[in-house]
Structures are given as structure tokens and as C-alpha cells.
Amino acid sequence: MIIAAIKPFKLEEVREALTTIGVRGMMVSEIKGFGAQSGHTEIYRGAEYAVNFVPKIRLEIVVADELAEPVVTAIRTTARTDKIGDGKIFVLDVEHAVRVRTGETDDDAL
């Protein structure tokens, strides 16, 4: 499984790149977080608020082992803007997978 946090406006580009290399599904959620990019300040009539968490998109993609590296590369090349806050990618092992409709398991379920 690949978990990635990316800039929200990059989502469509990343989805296209992943479907081209054969990824057939992914989970997407809107999240907030911080890393090297550390938020910003908002000012309302002189009242300053530090907004420490920045909106990001979290992708979760489960693929067969041989597709993992191409997925990481595709995300890294498309989500990149060369500016702070481009995000992070994590790769994890998945123990088991089941397709709900058919009961197929593991690679067949993906």
C-alpha cells in the first residue's frame, strides 16, 4: 500500500498518471497537516491567527508488489512543484485484501 500526502490541486494530475500505469482504484481524503511547510497567518481587523495546519490530500493506493515502485515514481514526478509542501510518500506491506462483492482475495481483489 502506498500512502501519499500531496497538494490538493495536484490530485487530478496524479490520478491521471496512476490510471495510465494501470492503477484501478484509490482512496482519497481531504486532510490537514504540517511538515516543512509551516502554515500561515490570517489577520482579521488586527487579530492575528496562526494557521499551523495546511490542507492536503491523502491518497491510499493498494497495488500488487511489482506496481508499487512505478506508483511511487508516478506520484513523485506528477505531484512535484519543487516548492516546500509538495508532500510525502510512504510504502507499507498489506497482509490481506478481500473484494466485498466476489470474495476474491489478495492480488485478485485489487
Place this chain on the structure above:
Amino acid sequence: MKRLAKLSLSAGIAALSALPAWAQEAAATVAEVAAVVEKGDVAWMMTATTLVLFMTLPGLALFYGGLVRSKNMLSVLMQCTMIAAVAMILWVVYGYSMAFGGGTSPFWGGFAKAFLAGVSLDSTAATFTDGVALPEYLFIAFQMTFAVITPALIIGGFAERIRFSAVLAFVVIWLTFSYFPVAHMVWDASGLIYNWSAIDFAGGTVVHINAGIAALVAAIMTGKRVGYGRDNMAPHSMTLTMVGAAMLWVGWFGFNAGSNLEATAGATLAMMNTFLATAAAILAWSAIEALTRGKASMLGAASGMVAGLVAITPACGTTGPMGAIVLGAVTSAGCYWFVTTVKHRLGYDDSLDVFGVHGVGGIIGAIGTGILCAPALGGTGFLVEAGTMGAQVMAQIMGVVVTILWSGVVSVAALLIVKSLFGLRVREEEEREGLDLTSHGERAYNL
């Protein structure tokens, strides 16, 4: 509004008395003739009355609602709605009488017109023109919408922490002992401030300073919101705040140009000034922000808009258009400085800057009115007998000082009474949870 308020006798009675007068002495003076009600004036003033209601519902409600956190949105909308309802009933029960009941005390109008006693389809109220009158019902309705918006303005001072019952009790006491008497003092022909010849065309003292001081006192006595200065209390919807501010501007034409009471050139001057002072104030606030912070914000432009509207309120009938531009810009700068710098130094929590915008803007506007009505500056002239700027400004300052003291004292007393009856604040955990759920049992947004 009204350098008037000497309500004429009911047209019916006047007509009856005029006829025999003519029969007996042919040379009866024209002044004896019953005042004429013009259909054009009636149509305009009914429109203006509706516009002023629109300022409160939904204008002010949305302007304020957008500025609070989403968990308190409904509490603000509900307080505005309930205050409107309470003020309307109170107005016809005794408010109108206390303000314009015909009593000759400089402080209040008596109870002669309580429950609208003596008001009929035939009774009239005077305008600025001799011999031209409005149906009294229309004058009552127009003035009623002013009694609605003034207490609604105050809730911005204690928003996000006040107990609902406390709001209602406070409004009843404050309207009774501050709004009705001050309206009488400023606008009734027997009123104290009226007779000093202070100019307050549409309610700079009666509405804005009156409400601004009450909000300041209420903000201090209620105490700061939990987490003030630490938690993020950013407005939950600048979109609704802009929508509400723009509705206020539209409604304000009823407020200012309607205060002319007739569909005449005087009303069109008030209309022009209500455009221009506001435009200048928006530009001033945004320019200051852009220069000092590098970015011009929507909240800044909306705040400038309201500051300009407040500023021109007392002056709109007596200032020239160029004077209006100056007054709007200067007041905007004054309010900006107050809400961004002075307030934070003083450390009180006036949640939505009612005092900073309406109080400070009202004071600058009221005093500026005394300067800009000068014919040399394009104004329509001084009202004071001495006929000098110094005397006019002095009359303006005296009106401001009396209003500040009156509203301040009444507000302190009213809040002490309400505190002992109901308590002012909700419990801390209710405040954290939000007033929408804990006071009203519903949520503004179920997305």
C-alpha cells in the same frame, strides 16, 4: 431625521376646527388648514420603512452571523430576529409614546400615546415642510424600524457568550430607558438635544453612538470569550459578512434618505451622500490595509463600508457630496486605527467591534457634521442660533456627550439587573460547545 416631530393634530380634528374658523372669520390664517398628505411621500416612506427593516433582517443578521464561528451562527440570527419582534411590540405599547408621545419634557414624550392611543387613519405626523404631513401610522412604522436595528447592533459586543434570556431582558430595559428617551431628546421638538440645535439627520447619536456605547459596556461587563487571544476566532463566513454588509448599504438608503420624510431633493442629497461617504470609506480602509499590511482584505472593505455608512448618518442631509467623501474617508481611518490598535491595547473583547465601528464612527460623524454643514464647505448651513462653526460643533459635542453618558449609565444598570436575574453568560462548557446547540438546540449547517 426630523427636525420635526411636533405631531400635528389629527387631520380630521384639524379639518373640523378649520371649517368653523373660516365660517367665522374669513381671514383665517393658512396655517390653520389641515396638513396635506402627499401620495408620493407616502409611497417613498413605506419603501424606506421596508428598507430599514431589511437592514436588520437579514442584513445585520448575516453581517454579524458571518463574523462569528459557525457554532454560534444561529444564536446571532436568532437574537436579531427576536430583538426585531420584541422592539416592534414594545414600540407600539409604550416606546412610540415615550419618544414622540407629545409630552413636552426634554427627556421623554410621556405615556399619552401608549398602546397608540389616539392614533387613527386620519392622524398625521409633521414633515420638514409646513403643510405637508405623513399618515401617523407611517411615521410610527418608520421610527419603529430604527428602534429595531439599534438594540440589534448591540449584540455584536457580547456575541458568542451571552445567555439568550439575558439578551432579551437587556433589550427591553435598554430600549425603555435609553433608546426611547434619547430618540425623544434628539428628534422631538421638545427634546433636550434638539433644542441645542445639534444636527442628527438620521440617527448618528440615537442609533450608532447609543448602541456603540451599550455594546462597549456590555462587552466589558460580560467579560472576554473563553480562549480570547489564544483560540482561532476567525469569521466563519466572510461571504455572508460581505452579503450582509451590502444589504446594510442598500437598506441604509431607506434609513438616511427616508429620514428626509418626504420624496424631495433633500432625500436625493442624502442618497448621494450615502453612496459617496461609503465609497470613500471603503477606499480609505482598503488603502490603509494595503499600505500597512501589504494586502487589502474583504473584511476590511466591509468594515470600511459600515464605518462610512455610520459616519454619514448624522450628516447626510446637511453635508455636500464632497464633504461626504471627506467625512467617510476620515471616519474610516479613525475606525481602522481603533479596531486594529486601540482595542487590542485596551484588552476588552467587543466581539464584532460594535464600539470600534458604530461608537467611534458615530462620534467622528457627529462632530464632523458640525464642521461639514458649513456653507463654505458645501453644506446646507448651521442650525445653531449663533450661526458659527464653533457653536455648531459645540452643540454636536454636547449631544454626543449626553448620549454617551445616558447610554453608558443605563447600560451598566440594565446589565447589573439582568445579571442578578438570569446571569449574563452561558456556562463555559456551553460556550465551548457553541450557542447554537446549547441555547437553541439546532445547528446552522448540516453538511
